[in-house]
Amino acid sequence: MHTDYYRFEKDPEAPWRYATQGDVRFLASLGATVIRLGLHWRYFETSMGFDLIDTYLSWAEEAGLYVILDMHVVPPEDDILEGKIWQDPAAQARFIEIWTALASRYANREVVAGYDLFNEPNPPDPEMWWELAEKTRRAIRQVDPYHIIFVQGPLGARPDVYRLLPDNNLVYSYHDYTPFVVTHAGADWINDTPVPTDYVYPGRVLVDVVPVEPSPESPLLTSPIASWQFWRSEVFRVPEDDISWASPRLFGRGNTGRVWFDDIQWFHNGVPVPVLNGHLNKPSRVRPGQPANWFFEGHKAEGAWSRKVKRSGKGSAYLASHHDDGYGAWAQAQGIWTEPLLQVTPGDTLQVQGWIYAPENRGEVGLGVVYLRGIFKEYAREQLWEKMRPYVEWAQTHGVPLFVGEFGSISSAPQGSRARLIADKIQLMNAAGVHWALWAYRDGSPPSFGLTWDGEFDMALIRILEEGFRARP
DSSP states (O other): OEEOOOOTTTOTTHHHHSOOHHHHHHHHHHTOOEEEEEEEGGGGGSTHHHHHHHHHHHHHHHHTOEEEEEEEEOTTOSSTTOOGGGGOHHHHHHHHHHHHHHHHHHTTOTTEEEEEOOSSOOOSSHHHHHHHHHHHHHHHHHHOSSSEEEEEOSTTOOGGGOOOOSOSSEEEEEEEOOSHHHHTTTOOSSSSSOOOOOOOSSEEEEEEEEEEEEOOOOSOBOSOOSSOEEEEOOOEEOOSSSOOEEEEEEEEESSOEEEEEEEEEEEETTEEEOOTTTTOOOBOSSSTTSBTTOEEEEESEEEEEESSSOSSTTOEEEEEEOSTTOEEEEEOOOTTOOTTSEEOOTTOEEEEEEEEEOTTOOSEEEEEEEEEEEEEEEESHHHHHHHHHHHHHHHHHHTOOEEEEEEOOOTTOSTTHHHHHHHHHHHHHHHHTOEEEESOSEESSSSOSOSEETTEEOHHHHHHHHHHHHHOO
16 A cells, blocks of 8 residues: 655645554555555655654554655655756755665664655656666665665656666566546646546546647738737638547747737637636646646747736737747647537537737737547556556566556546456456555545545445455465
8 A cells, every 4th residue: 555745845744644553554454565655855854754754664563564665756846746856966966865864774674665766757868767766776785785676667658668777676666547537537736627537447538639630820910010909710610520629729930029819719609618718817737937728839939928918817828939930839738638628529610819919920920720639548457458568578578576656546537437447457467466556545535546535435445455455466
Protein backbone atom coordinates (compact mmCIF):
# COMPACT_ATOMS: atom_id res chain seq x y z
CA MET A 1 0.00 0.00 0.00
CA HIS A 2 1.00 3.60 -0.44
CA THR A 3 1.05 6.58 1.89
CA ASP A 4 0.99 10.09 0.47
CA TYR A 5 3.24 13.02 1.37
CA TYR A 6 -0.10 14.82 1.88
CA ARG A 7 0.51 18.34 0.61
CA PHE A 8 3.20 19.25 3.13
CA GLU A 9 3.85 22.54 1.36
CA LYS A 10 0.37 23.73 2.37
CA ASP A 11 0.25 22.26 5.87
CA PRO A 12 3.52 21.15 7.56
CA GLU A 13 1.59 19.20 10.19
CA ALA A 14 -0.42 17.18 7.69
CA PRO A 15 2.03 14.24 7.44
CA TRP A 16 1.49 13.51 11.13
CA ARG A 17 -2.27 13.29 10.59
CA TYR A 18 -2.14 11.10 7.52
CA ALA A 19 -2.14 7.74 9.30
CA THR A 20 -1.95 6.13 12.71
CA GLN A 21 -0.50 2.96 14.10
CA GLY A 22 -4.00 1.52 13.81
CA ASP A 23 -3.95 2.20 10.07
CA VAL A 24 -0.68 0.32 9.68
CA ARG A 25 -2.06 -2.60 11.66
CA PHE A 26 -5.18 -2.56 9.48
CA LEU A 27 -3.10 -2.80 6.29
CA ALA A 28 -1.19 -5.73 7.74
CA SER A 29 -4.49 -7.43 8.58
CA LEU A 30 -5.52 -7.22 4.91
CA GLY A 31 -2.35 -9.03 3.87
CA ALA A 32 -0.17 -6.10 2.81
CA THR A 33 3.58 -6.66 3.16
CA VAL A 34 5.00 -3.20 2.48
CA ILE A 35 4.02 0.46 2.55
CA ARG A 36 5.61 3.03 0.25
CA LEU A 37 6.10 6.09 2.44
CA GLY A 38 5.92 9.29 0.38
CA LEU A 39 8.42 11.94 1.50
CA HIS A 40 8.84 15.63 0.71
CA TRP A 41 12.39 16.93 0.62
CA ARG A 42 11.36 19.84 2.85
CA TYR A 43 10.70 17.34 5.65
CA PHE A 44 14.49 17.25 6.01
CA GLU A 45 15.00 20.97 6.51
CA THR A 46 14.45 20.07 10.16
CA SER A 47 14.55 16.81 12.11
CA MET A 48 10.86 16.30 11.25
CA GLY A 49 11.62 14.01 8.28
CA PHE A 50 13.65 11.56 10.34
CA ASP A 51 11.14 11.71 13.19
CA LEU A 52 8.33 10.85 10.78
CA ILE A 53 10.23 7.94 9.26
CA ASP A 54 11.23 6.60 12.68
CA THR A 55 7.58 6.64 13.74
CA TYR A 56 6.44 4.72 10.68
CA LEU A 57 9.28 2.22 11.03
CA SER A 58 8.28 1.48 14.61
CA TRP A 59 4.65 0.99 13.56
CA ALA A 60 5.67 -1.22 10.64
CA GLU A 61 7.96 -3.37 12.76
CA GLU A 62 5.16 -3.94 15.25
CA ALA A 63 2.76 -4.90 12.43
CA GLY A 64 5.22 -7.05 10.51
CA LEU A 65 5.44 -4.78 7.45
CA TYR A 66 8.33 -3.37 5.46
CA VAL A 67 8.66 0.29 4.43
CA ILE A 68 9.91 1.72 1.12
CA LEU A 69 11.21 5.28 1.52
CA ASP A 70 9.94 7.20 -1.51
CA MET A 71 11.30 10.67 -2.34
CA HIS A 72 8.01 11.90 -3.68
CA VAL A 73 8.84 15.60 -4.03
CA VAL A 74 12.44 16.47 -4.86
CA PRO A 75 14.37 19.71 -4.31
CA PRO A 76 13.78 22.53 -5.08
CA GLU A 77 10.14 21.73 -5.97
CA ASP A 78 6.90 22.16 -4.03
CA ASP A 79 4.99 19.41 -5.83
CA ILE A 80 5.60 16.60 -8.28
CA LEU A 81 6.42 17.15 -11.97
CA GLU A 82 7.53 20.77 -11.69
CA GLY A 83 10.83 19.96 -13.44
CA LYS A 84 12.95 22.54 -11.65
CA ILE A 85 15.64 20.09 -10.55
CA TRP A 86 16.94 19.33 -14.03
CA GLN A 87 18.56 22.73 -14.57
CA ASP A 88 19.64 23.22 -10.96
CA PRO A 89 22.97 21.56 -9.97
CA ALA A 90 22.60 22.79 -6.39
CA ALA A 91 19.21 21.09 -6.11
CA GLN A 92 20.65 17.86 -7.50
CA ALA A 93 23.44 18.02 -4.94
CA ARG A 94 20.86 18.53 -2.19
CA PHE A 95 18.88 15.55 -3.51
CA ILE A 96 21.96 13.31 -3.26
CA GLU A 97 22.82 14.75 0.15
CA ILE A 98 19.39 13.84 1.54
CA TRP A 99 19.59 10.31 0.19
CA THR A 100 23.08 9.88 1.62
CA ALA A 101 21.82 10.97 5.03
CA LEU A 102 18.83 8.61 4.81
CA ALA A 103 20.91 5.63 3.72
CA SER A 104 23.50 6.28 6.42
CA ARG A 105 20.85 6.48 9.12
CA TYR A 106 18.86 3.40 8.06
CA ALA A 107 21.60 1.16 6.64
CA ASN A 108 21.09 -1.43 9.38
CA ARG A 109 17.29 -1.26 9.70
CA GLU A 110 15.81 -4.47 8.36
CA VAL A 111 12.30 -3.00 8.37
CA VAL A 112 13.37 -0.70 5.53
CA ALA A 113 12.76 -2.54 2.26
CA GLY A 114 14.67 0.03 0.26
CA TYR A 115 14.92 3.46 -1.29
CA ASP A 116 12.67 4.67 -4.14
CA LEU A 117 14.94 7.39 -5.48
CA PHE A 118 12.64 9.75 -7.37
CA ASN A 119 8.88 9.67 -7.88
CA GLU A 120 8.01 10.06 -11.57
CA PRO A 121 11.19 11.65 -12.96
CA ASN A 122 10.27 13.59 -16.09
CA PRO A 123 13.45 15.17 -17.49
CA PRO A 124 13.70 16.96 -20.85
CA ASP A 125 16.22 14.27 -21.85
CA PRO A 126 16.08 10.75 -20.31
CA GLU A 127 19.86 10.73 -20.01
CA MET A 128 19.61 13.51 -17.42
CA TRP A 129 17.69 11.14 -15.15
CA TRP A 130 19.97 8.15 -15.62
CA GLU A 131 22.99 10.31 -14.86
CA LEU A 132 21.41 11.63 -11.64
CA ALA A 133 20.19 8.14 -10.69
CA GLU A 134 23.68 6.69 -11.04
CA LYS A 135 25.28 9.49 -9.02
CA THR A 136 22.70 8.94 -6.29
CA ARG A 137 23.17 5.18 -6.37
CA ARG A 138 26.94 5.55 -5.92
CA ALA A 139 26.46 7.93 -3.00
CA ILE A 140 24.03 5.54 -1.28
CA ARG A 141 26.31 2.55 -1.79
CA GLN A 142 29.14 4.33 -0.02
CA VAL A 143 27.13 4.20 3.21
CA ASP A 144 24.64 1.37 2.64
CA PRO A 145 25.60 -1.67 0.55
CA TYR A 146 22.58 -3.66 1.71
CA HIS A 147 19.21 -2.15 0.89
CA ILE A 148 17.30 -2.36 -2.38
CA ILE A 149 17.34 0.74 -4.56
CA PHE A 150 14.15 1.25 -6.54
CA VAL A 151 14.72 3.03 -9.86
CA GLN A 152 11.78 4.33 -11.86
CA GLY A 153 12.12 4.91 -15.54
CA PRO A 154 11.36 8.36 -16.95
CA LEU A 155 7.65 9.10 -16.62
CA GLY A 156 5.65 7.39 -19.35
CA ALA A 157 8.75 5.94 -21.02
CA ARG A 158 8.70 2.52 -22.60
CA PRO A 159 11.34 0.15 -21.20
CA ASP A 160 13.51 0.45 -24.31
CA VAL A 161 14.87 3.69 -22.81
CA TYR A 162 15.62 2.07 -19.44
CA ARG A 163 19.25 1.77 -18.47
CA LEU A 164 20.77 -1.02 -16.41
CA LEU A 165 22.78 0.51 -13.58
CA PRO A 166 25.81 -1.38 -12.25
CA ASP A 167 24.23 -2.83 -9.14
CA ASN A 168 22.85 -6.31 -8.38
CA ASN A 169 20.39 -5.08 -5.75
CA LEU A 170 18.10 -2.85 -7.79
CA VAL A 171 14.40 -3.07 -8.57
CA TYR A 172 13.12 -1.28 -11.66
CA SER A 173 9.78 0.47 -11.50
CA TYR A 174 7.05 2.14 -13.50
CA HIS A 175 3.60 3.59 -12.75
CA ASP A 176 0.44 2.42 -14.49
CA TYR A 177 -2.64 4.63 -14.73
CA THR A 178 -4.06 3.35 -18.00
CA PRO A 179 -6.63 4.05 -19.30
CA PHE A 180 -6.24 7.60 -18.04
CA VAL A 181 -9.81 8.77 -18.64
CA VAL A 182 -10.98 6.02 -16.30
CA THR A 183 -8.26 6.08 -13.64
CA HIS A 184 -8.51 9.89 -13.40
CA ALA A 185 -12.18 10.39 -14.31
CA GLY A 186 -13.35 13.76 -13.01
CA ALA A 187 -9.96 14.77 -11.59
CA ASP A 188 -9.74 18.57 -11.73
CA TRP A 189 -6.20 19.08 -10.39
CA ILE A 190 -4.22 17.97 -13.45
CA ASN A 191 -5.27 20.63 -15.92
CA ASP A 192 -7.57 23.62 -16.05
CA THR A 193 -10.63 21.43 -16.62
CA PRO A 194 -11.63 18.02 -15.28
CA VAL A 195 -10.87 14.72 -16.97
CA PRO A 196 -14.07 13.53 -18.71
CA THR A 197 -16.30 11.07 -16.87
CA ASP A 198 -17.95 9.60 -19.98
CA TYR A 199 -15.94 6.38 -20.21
CA VAL A 200 -16.03 3.07 -18.35
CA TYR A 201 -13.85 0.01 -17.96
CA PRO A 202 -14.04 -2.35 -19.71
CA GLY A 203 -15.10 -0.42 -22.75
CA ARG A 204 -14.21 2.02 -25.49
CA VAL A 205 -12.31 4.95 -24.02
CA LEU A 206 -10.90 8.22 -25.30
CA VAL A 207 -7.09 8.29 -25.49
CA ASP A 208 -6.51 11.50 -27.47
CA VAL A 209 -8.18 14.31 -29.38
CA VAL A 210 -6.49 15.40 -32.61
CA PRO A 211 -7.12 18.22 -35.11
CA VAL A 212 -8.70 17.13 -38.36
CA GLU A 213 -8.53 20.38 -40.29
CA PRO A 214 -9.08 24.09 -39.74
CA SER A 215 -11.97 25.93 -41.27
CA PRO A 216 -11.46 28.24 -44.26
CA GLU A 217 -9.89 31.53 -43.22
CA SER A 218 -12.16 34.44 -44.02
CA PRO A 219 -12.57 37.27 -43.71
CA LEU A 220 -8.97 38.26 -43.03
CA LEU A 221 -7.67 41.43 -41.43
CA THR A 222 -4.75 42.51 -43.66
CA SER A 223 -3.91 46.01 -42.47
CA PRO A 224 -3.00 47.69 -39.18
CA ILE A 225 -5.78 48.80 -36.83
CA ALA A 226 -5.03 51.41 -34.20
CA SER A 227 -7.72 50.38 -31.72
CA TRP A 228 -9.77 47.38 -30.74
CA GLN A 229 -12.03 46.28 -33.59
CA PHE A 230 -14.95 43.87 -33.51
CA TRP A 231 -14.42 40.97 -35.92
CA ARG A 232 -16.66 38.15 -37.04
CA SER A 233 -15.82 35.04 -39.04
CA GLU A 234 -17.95 33.72 -41.83
CA VAL A 235 -20.49 31.03 -41.01
CA PHE A 236 -18.76 27.66 -41.27
CA ARG A 237 -20.50 24.36 -41.86
CA VAL A 238 -19.03 21.31 -40.11
CA PRO A 239 -17.86 19.02 -42.93
CA GLU A 240 -19.05 15.50 -43.51
CA ASP A 241 -16.19 13.82 -41.71
CA ASP A 242 -15.24 11.97 -38.54
CA ILE A 243 -15.52 15.09 -36.39
CA SER A 244 -16.71 15.21 -32.78
CA TRP A 245 -15.62 18.61 -31.46
CA ALA A 246 -14.69 22.10 -32.53
CA SER A 247 -12.64 24.89 -30.99
CA PRO A 248 -12.38 28.59 -31.77
CA ARG A 249 -9.10 29.50 -33.45
CA LEU A 250 -7.44 32.89 -33.12
CA PHE A 251 -4.70 33.11 -35.72
CA GLY A 252 -2.13 35.26 -37.42
CA ARG A 253 -0.01 34.51 -40.47
CA GLY A 254 2.94 36.39 -41.94
CA ASN A 255 4.41 39.61 -40.55
CA THR A 256 1.55 40.46 -38.20
CA GLY A 257 3.67 42.19 -35.59
CA ARG A 258 1.95 42.22 -32.20
CA VAL A 259 -1.70 41.13 -32.10
CA TRP A 260 -4.17 40.83 -29.23
CA PHE A 261 -7.50 38.91 -29.12
CA ASP A 262 -10.20 39.34 -26.49
CA ASP A 263 -13.85 38.63 -25.62
CA ILE A 264 -14.31 35.62 -27.89
CA GLN A 265 -17.82 34.26 -28.47
CA TRP A 266 -19.42 31.97 -30.94
CA PHE A 267 -22.67 30.71 -32.39
CA HIS A 268 -23.67 27.06 -32.85
CA ASN A 269 -26.47 26.59 -35.36
CA GLY A 270 -27.26 30.27 -34.95
CA VAL A 271 -27.54 30.08 -31.15
CA PRO A 272 -24.96 31.87 -28.97
CA VAL A 273 -22.99 29.44 -26.78
CA PRO A 274 -20.36 30.30 -24.19
CA VAL A 275 -16.65 29.89 -24.87
CA LEU A 276 -14.85 28.60 -21.80
CA ASN A 277 -12.62 31.47 -20.64
CA GLY A 278 -13.62 33.31 -23.79
CA HIS A 279 -12.99 36.66 -22.09
CA LEU A 280 -9.41 35.56 -21.31
CA ASN A 281 -9.81 36.55 -17.67
CA LYS A 282 -8.74 33.30 -16.01
CA PRO A 283 -5.08 32.30 -15.72
CA SER A 284 -4.02 28.70 -16.07
CA ARG A 285 -3.48 26.82 -12.82
CA VAL A 286 -0.76 24.64 -14.31
CA ARG A 287 0.95 26.76 -16.99
CA PRO A 288 2.34 29.96 -15.49
CA GLY A 289 1.78 33.04 -17.63
CA GLN A 290 -0.80 31.35 -19.88
CA PRO A 291 -4.59 31.69 -20.09
CA ALA A 292 -6.65 28.79 -18.82
CA ASN A 293 -8.09 26.51 -21.50
CA TRP A 294 -6.17 28.15 -24.36
CA PHE A 295 -3.06 26.68 -26.02
CA PHE A 296 -0.70 28.28 -28.52
CA GLU A 297 1.20 26.76 -31.39
CA GLY A 298 3.25 28.52 -33.99
CA HIS A 299 6.21 28.78 -36.31
CA LYS A 300 8.46 31.81 -35.91
CA ALA A 301 5.77 33.27 -33.68
CA GLU A 302 5.17 33.62 -29.97
CA GLY A 303 2.05 33.56 -27.84
CA ALA A 304 1.33 34.60 -24.27
CA TRP A 305 -1.40 35.71 -21.92
CA SER A 306 -1.34 39.51 -21.84
CA ARG A 307 -2.52 41.31 -18.72
CA LYS A 308 -1.37 44.78 -19.79
CA VAL A 309 -3.19 45.06 -23.11
CA LYS A 310 -6.80 43.95 -22.99
CA ARG A 311 -10.17 45.18 -24.14
CA SER A 312 -11.92 44.24 -20.90
CA GLY A 313 -11.45 42.14 -17.82
CA LYS A 314 -8.10 40.77 -16.74
CA GLY A 315 -6.34 39.71 -19.91
CA SER A 316 -6.16 38.92 -23.61
CA ALA A 317 -4.47 36.39 -25.90
CA TYR A 318 -1.26 37.78 -27.40
CA LEU A 319 0.36 36.68 -30.64
CA ALA A 320 3.45 38.10 -32.34
CA SER A 321 5.13 37.27 -35.66
CA HIS A 322 7.77 39.38 -37.39
CA HIS A 323 8.48 37.01 -40.28
CA ASP A 324 6.79 36.67 -43.64
CA ASP A 325 6.62 32.91 -43.10
CA GLY A 326 5.58 33.13 -39.45
CA TYR A 327 2.36 31.58 -38.18
CA GLY A 328 0.66 31.30 -34.82
CA ALA A 329 -2.75 30.27 -33.47
CA TRP A 330 -4.61 29.95 -30.18
CA ALA A 331 -7.11 27.09 -29.73
CA GLN A 332 -8.64 25.10 -26.89
CA ALA A 333 -7.67 21.52 -27.69
CA GLN A 334 -5.28 19.55 -25.49
CA GLY A 335 -5.46 15.79 -25.36
CA ILE A 336 -8.41 14.27 -23.56
CA TRP A 337 -9.52 17.47 -21.77
CA THR A 338 -12.66 18.06 -23.81
CA GLU A 339 -14.65 20.38 -21.55
CA PRO A 340 -13.61 23.56 -23.44
CA LEU A 341 -14.60 22.00 -26.76
CA LEU A 342 -17.98 22.21 -28.45
CA GLN A 343 -19.57 18.93 -29.47
CA VAL A 344 -20.66 19.09 -33.10
CA THR A 345 -22.12 16.89 -35.82
CA PRO A 346 -21.68 17.12 -39.61
CA GLY A 347 -23.82 19.88 -41.07
CA ASP A 348 -23.81 22.07 -37.94
CA THR A 349 -23.01 25.74 -38.49
CA LEU A 350 -20.43 27.69 -36.46
CA GLN A 351 -19.45 31.34 -36.34
CA VAL A 352 -16.77 32.96 -34.15
CA GLN A 353 -16.71 36.59 -33.12
CA GLY A 354 -14.54 38.72 -30.90
CA TRP A 355 -12.23 41.71 -30.75
CA ILE A 356 -8.81 42.18 -32.36
CA TYR A 357 -6.13 44.79 -31.85
CA ALA A 358 -3.32 44.62 -34.46
CA PRO A 359 -1.50 47.98 -34.65
CA GLU A 360 1.50 46.62 -36.63
CA ASN A 361 -0.22 44.14 -38.92
CA ARG A 362 1.31 43.55 -42.35
CA GLY A 363 0.12 39.94 -42.53
CA GLU A 364 -3.22 38.18 -42.12
CA VAL A 365 -5.17 37.98 -38.86
CA GLY A 366 -8.55 36.40 -38.25
CA LEU A 367 -10.93 34.15 -36.34
CA GLY A 368 -11.81 30.62 -37.36
CA VAL A 369 -12.55 27.11 -36.20
CA VAL A 370 -10.47 23.97 -35.80
CA TYR A 371 -12.26 20.64 -36.10
CA LEU A 372 -11.24 17.68 -33.94
CA ARG A 373 -11.86 13.98 -33.71
CA GLY A 374 -11.36 11.53 -30.90
CA ILE A 375 -8.92 8.64 -30.88
CA PHE A 376 -10.55 5.74 -29.05
CA LYS A 377 -9.33 2.36 -27.88
CA GLU A 378 -11.09 -0.65 -26.45
CA TYR A 379 -9.80 -1.47 -22.96
CA ALA A 380 -10.21 -4.82 -21.24
CA ARG A 381 -7.74 -7.25 -19.65
CA GLU A 382 -6.02 -7.88 -22.97
CA GLN A 383 -5.23 -4.19 -23.45
CA LEU A 384 -4.02 -3.87 -19.86
CA TRP A 385 -1.61 -6.70 -20.53
CA GLU A 386 -0.45 -4.98 -23.75
CA LYS A 387 0.65 -2.07 -21.56
CA MET A 388 2.32 -4.30 -18.98
CA ARG A 389 3.98 -6.88 -21.20
CA PRO A 390 6.95 -4.81 -22.53
CA TYR A 391 8.03 -4.03 -18.97
CA VAL A 392 7.66 -7.64 -17.85
CA GLU A 393 9.58 -8.93 -20.86
CA TRP A 394 12.35 -6.33 -20.36
CA ALA A 395 12.73 -7.32 -16.70
CA GLN A 396 12.77 -11.03 -17.57
CA THR A 397 15.31 -10.51 -20.34
CA HIS A 398 17.68 -8.68 -18.01
CA GLY A 399 16.98 -10.78 -14.94
CA VAL A 400 15.86 -7.90 -12.72
CA PRO A 401 12.81 -7.53 -10.45
CA LEU A 402 9.93 -5.29 -11.56
CA PHE A 403 7.74 -3.11 -9.34
CA VAL A 404 4.59 -1.20 -10.28
CA GLY A 405 5.23 1.48 -7.70
CA GLU A 406 1.86 3.13 -8.28
CA PHE A 407 -1.41 2.14 -9.83
CA GLY A 408 -5.03 2.78 -8.92
CA SER A 409 -8.21 4.51 -9.96
CA ILE A 410 -10.15 7.48 -8.67
CA SER A 411 -13.43 6.85 -6.87
CA SER A 412 -15.36 8.93 -9.44
CA ALA A 413 -14.63 6.42 -12.20
CA PRO A 414 -18.16 5.64 -13.43
CA GLN A 415 -20.28 2.51 -13.13
CA GLY A 416 -17.99 0.40 -10.97
CA SER A 417 -15.00 0.88 -13.27
CA ARG A 418 -12.62 1.51 -10.36
CA ALA A 419 -13.12 -1.91 -8.78
CA ARG A 420 -13.05 -3.83 -12.07
CA LEU A 421 -9.92 -2.08 -13.31
CA ILE A 422 -7.95 -2.51 -10.09
CA ALA A 423 -9.00 -6.17 -9.79
CA ASP A 424 -7.88 -6.95 -13.35
CA LYS A 425 -4.53 -5.21 -12.91
CA ILE A 426 -3.81 -7.03 -9.66
CA GLN A 427 -4.60 -10.39 -11.25
CA LEU A 428 -2.34 -9.64 -14.22
CA MET A 429 0.53 -8.43 -12.02
CA ASN A 430 0.27 -11.43 -9.74
CA ALA A 431 0.24 -13.80 -12.69
CA ALA A 432 3.37 -12.14 -14.09
CA GLY A 433 5.19 -12.14 -10.75
CA VAL A 434 5.27 -8.35 -10.61
CA HIS A 435 5.37 -6.55 -7.27
CA TRP A 436 2.92 -3.66 -6.79
CA ALA A 437 1.72 -0.86 -4.53
CA LEU A 438 -1.71 0.74 -4.73
CA TRP A 439 -2.03 4.52 -4.75
CA ALA A 440 -3.15 5.52 -2.13
CA TYR A 441 -4.26 4.72 1.42
CA ARG A 442 -6.05 7.90 2.50
CA ASP A 443 -7.45 11.04 0.89
CA GLY A 444 -9.28 13.96 2.45
CA SER A 445 -12.57 13.50 0.62
CA PRO A 446 -13.97 11.92 -2.53
CA PRO A 447 -13.40 11.78 -5.39
CA SER A 448 -10.10 10.25 -4.43
CA PHE A 449 -7.65 7.45 -5.04
CA GLY A 450 -7.70 6.53 -1.37
CA LEU A 451 -8.82 3.30 0.14
CA THR A 452 -10.37 5.51 2.81
CA TRP A 453 -11.57 9.11 3.15
CA ASP A 454 -13.48 11.03 5.77
CA GLY A 455 -13.64 7.91 7.92
CA GLU A 456 -15.28 5.89 5.13
CA PHE A 457 -13.73 2.81 3.50
CA ASP A 458 -14.20 1.47 -0.01
CA MET A 459 -15.34 -1.99 1.04
CA ALA A 460 -15.36 -3.38 -2.50
CA LEU A 461 -11.72 -2.33 -2.93
CA ILE A 462 -10.80 -3.82 0.44
CA ARG A 463 -12.16 -7.20 -0.69
CA ILE A 464 -10.23 -6.94 -3.97
CA LEU A 465 -7.01 -6.16 -2.10
CA GLU A 466 -7.46 -9.03 0.34
CA GLU A 467 -7.96 -11.43 -2.55
CA GLY A 468 -5.01 -9.93 -4.43
CA PHE A 469 -2.71 -10.23 -1.43
CA ARG A 470 -3.70 -13.88 -0.92
CA ALA A 471 -3.17 -14.73 -4.60
CA ARG A 472 0.23 -13.12 -5.04
CA PRO A 473 3.04 -15.54 -5.87
